[in-house]
Amino acid sequence: MLFSASVRAETILAIGGDEESVLELSPWLYFTQDNEGEGIDQVRRYSSSQWDRLTSNYSNRIGIAPFWVKFSVYNYEERGVDRLLSVANPHLDRIELYHLVKDKVIDKVIMGDNQPFSERPLINNHFIYPFELEPEKLHTFYLKIETEGSATLPMNLWSQEAFAKNIEATSLSHGFQLGALTAIGLFSLFIAITSRSFSYSYYSGYVLSVTLLVATLQGFAFRFLWPSLPALQQIMIPLLVPLTMLFALLFTEKVLQFKYHNVHMLRVCRFGAAYALLLTLTTPFLDYALALYIDIISVLFITVLLMGMAMIQASRGYKLAKLYSLAWSGMLVGAFITGLMYLGFIELPIKHLTPVMLGLLFEILFMAAILAIRYNDERKAKLRIKQEAxxxxxxxxxxxEEALLIEADSNEKLEQMVQERTLELEIALRELNEANQKLTEQATVDSLTGVKNRAAFDKRLLAEGRLSRRQQTPMAILMLDIDRFKSINDTYGHLAGDQTLRLIAQTLKENLKRPADLVSRFGGEEFAIILPNTAEEGAVLVAELIRKMVAELPISWENATIPLTISIGVSAEIINTENQPNILLEQADKALYRAKNSGRNCVMVYTPEP
Incomplete structure (x- = not known):
């Protein structure tokens, strides 16, 4: 839909009730520079000539001045629709969002990573604003954007269903990426601790720094690690980028063994490490945009430097240098593309971080392989030296020596045989114990419903009765019977009856919250429940809750709804004699009989007959 203005036509987005839709808003976004001191009242009176279409050439840069963005949405349906407005740049410092309907502000929201994470309208790594589009009304949104970092504005309008599916997919991919990086970093750290290897130590520091940097760039670190510290969020990227470069330089020095092969390259690496350490200590105190420019240029320079040194060493025949060059090429390409996109030199239809993320993953996997090869070479070299000695x-x-070797060999074989036999015995004992546990569990569980059987109930009844007698605490028994269960079997078949029994058993288990409570199948369509340390009032409350929950169960069989109710008898008292638990059970059964005769679907408490 087009609405003409004084100078140019402004395009307004018209949407309907598509329940699984997502719309990229870039074709409908307009922007204007922020004039200091002007608020929403002045900005919304701007004429169309003061607004320009927002393009990536303007916003895909670092450290631009504050600006306003607006777009309009019209719901042409006759009913309201719920939508989510997302700004998928988690590093915008401040967003002032104004929601107008009929040129009146109906909502104002302030978001940004300089605000505590809990103050966002919807808890998400990106900035999400939920709202309802009323039918046949024009909704206009004004957003004031302030940021010292990248002002990229990937804005989308989501339905709730589409947003949920997107969150599920992106969470899976991001979780896999961060999980893989964390696993590699921790694995390298453990190897470094056990082997005392500087190579693995620097590699572990590099991978873990990259992992934290990726988590910060994707918004996970702010969400889960320091959600109440927005000031820390402002300095983490300028801090982590040079820290990552520091570990990369130290790792390169060790893995390519410049100390033994090229002293000049060793000095270059150490000067570069000193420069990266200086950046780590100083960039958090610089202007944010300036710090990012310095970090990006430094990353590009050091990436090219390391690639050049690796290729020189590879040309001289060093095997590890060849593999290092291959691994670092992915990082080089990814870092260059991402850096040039941030600096505004190139524009691609992908997210800024995608190339460097792919390059990082490629590079880290290959670096792990290089370390494994080097570790194996060192192990072989040590073994060869030992053999020569x-x-x-x-x-x-x-x-x-021959006698000592023979004796040592014999002892080793004997010890190995003992260990093997011991291990086999432990495995056999463990398997036997697991089998016994399974048999014991099977002997006490009803195979149809999955709850305890009658034998387990009788045993537990005796034990709880003794405990009640010793501690003088009340014990309650609930007897349950499915109303008109025979008619269910006759009408729908025994398979429907079995399904009904299983569903009721599951409902009983879910509504018994205490570990000491026991539900069992007493026989046929009857169930029995033991409630230790429960008086009559509490037992009645539990029984009423169970009765209501069963009455509300949506049971259907072959497209037919099965009406289902239960009757419950309750008996509770303090046990004083050895035979009293069985008497208590009989009383609960009599109360159940009274509930049946009183019209079913009710709870009856045992009272002595006149």
Whole structure:
């Protein structure tokens, strides 16, 4: 729909009630520079000539001045629709959102990563504003954007169903990415601790720094690690980027062994590490936009530097340098594309972070392989040196060494045999114990309903009766019977009856919250419940809750709804004699009989007959 203005036509988005829709809003966005001191009252009076279409050439930059963005939405349906407005840039400092209907402000929301995370309208890594589009009304949105970082504005209008599906997919991919990076970093850290290897230490620091940087860039760190510290959020990226460069330089020095192969490259790496450390300590105190420009340019420069040194070493025949060049090429390409996109030199139809994320994943996996190869080479070298030393020692004391080797070999084989037999015995015992536990569990569980059977109920009844007698605490028993269960079997079949029994058993288990409470199948369509340390009033409350829950169960069989109710008998008292638990059970059964005779679908408490 087009609404003409004084100078140019402004395009207004008209939508209907598509329940699974997502619309990219870039074709409908207009912007204007923010004039200091002017608020929404002045901005909404701007003529159309003062607004320009928002393009990525303007917003995909770092450190631009505050500006206003607006768009309008019209619901042409005869009913209201719920929508979610998302701004998928988690690093915008401040967003002032004004929602207008008929040129009147009906809502104002302030968001941004300089606000505590809990103050967002909807808890999400991105900025989400939920609203309802009333039928046949024009809704206009004004957003004042302030940020020192990238002002990219990927804005979308979501239905709730489409947004939920998108969240599920993106959470899976981001979780896999962060999980893989964390696993590699921690694995390398454990190897570094056990082997005391500087290579693995620096690699672990590099991967964990990258992981935290990725989590910060995607908004997960602010959401889960420091949600109440927006000031910390403002300095984490300028802090983590040079820290990552520091570990990358130290790792490169160790893995390519510049100390032994090229002293000049060793000095370059150490000067670069000192520069990265200086950036780590100073950039958090610089202007945010300036710090980002310095970090991006430094990353591009150091990436090219490391790639060049690796290729020089690879040309000289070093195997690890060849693999390093291959691994670093992914990082080089990804970092260059992302850096040029942030600096505004190129524009691609992808997110800014996508190239560097792919490059990082490629590079980290290959670096892990390089470390594994180097570790294996070092192990082989140590083994070869050890073997040469053994040969020299054998020449001097050959007879004695042979005897010692034979004895050591015999002891080792004997110890290995003992360990193998011990392990086999432990496995056999564990399997036997698991089998016994399964048999014990099967012997006490009703196979149809999954709750305890009659034998388990009788045993528990005796134990709880003794406990009530010793502690002088009340014990309650509930007897339950499905009303007109025979008619269910006759009408719908025994399979429907079995399904009904299983569903009721599951409902009983879900409504018994205490671990000591026991539900069992007493027989046929009857169930029995033991409630330790429960007086009559509490037992009646539980019984009424169960009766209502069962009456509300949506039971259907072959497209037919099965009406279902239960009758419950309740008996509760303090046990004083050995036989009293059985008497209590009989009383609950009599109360159940009274409930049946009183019209069913009710709870009856046992009272002595006149």
């Amino acid at each position: 053994l040969v020299q020692a054998q020449r001097i004391r050959q007879t004695r």
